[in-house]
Amino acid sequence: HAELGRKLDVDCVRLREELTQRQQQIRSLEASLAAASSQMTVGEALEEIGTLEGEIRRVERELEEDQASTSHAAVTAEQSMDKDALEKKYNLYLSAYRKRKRICTEMIGHIMEGYPKSKQHLLEDIGVETDEAVGWRLAEN
Template identity: 30%
Template sequence: MGLKKAQVTKAVDALVAKGSILAKEFGKTKIFLPPQTGRPVLSKEEYEASKQKASELQEQCQKEAAELKQLEAELSQLRSVLSEAEIARQTEELKKKLAADEKKLAMLESNAVLITAEERAAAEKALAKTLEAWRKRRSMFKNIWGAISENMDGKQADLFEEIGVETDEAAGADMAEAERLLPSNKRSRR
């Protein structure tokens, strides 16, 4: 609003002086109340009736709050349900995937040759060559690293992380698992 404390204090003091509101002081704290004079005093029956009415209204409010909570939960559940268009789209996608999978299964069940012997041999040769290069580079690194780290303090893993060395384990690579892809007669010894 942009009102300053001095302006508000001055306005409230003017209302107190005029008698529109009352001020009660409790130490440094001031509490402002509307004047109670001129207000009708309730009889005991009227007070009890008002109290009963307030209690009934509170119960009604609690019931409506519970009903509102239930309706909001239902609305949330309805919003999370797929629309007919989304269901139709997903059904189409699943039908296409099922057809592709059934076609692949039929091909596999018919013992059809998926790749030629030459293609398989070429792939095995490329894998063997790659594994051999991997083995040589890993061996060279271990020899060099052994010489460098001979008198170093600290954990090797912490140092690798600090200087950016990625180990086979950190990369999720497993040479033994890769070698199992080769036929047993083409596996080279470590």
């Protein structure tokens, strides 16, 4: 009887191990199934591609229409502005440009007071490009 009991115990341990292995295999297969079922099929992917291409074409058409209407509106608006309004706008931008240039020139002058090298070297060090360096000139009326 003792021998039969040991044999049953050994069989029981072996079957428990086998059960544990099978349960792990089942969990692994269930995870694979869940991953596979959450992915798109080829048909679904092709359908999604078609939908997205249609959406792209629609948005491109809207963009073209908006650009066409915007450029036309800009030309119309500029043509409708009279000479005085354009000159006023130009003078406003010109005064803002001159003010900014004066402020920058003053700041560089103050920095130069304590800077041991040339002004050109300072401008290179801080990364400032002057109008003259890039060849830009203010157009006269």
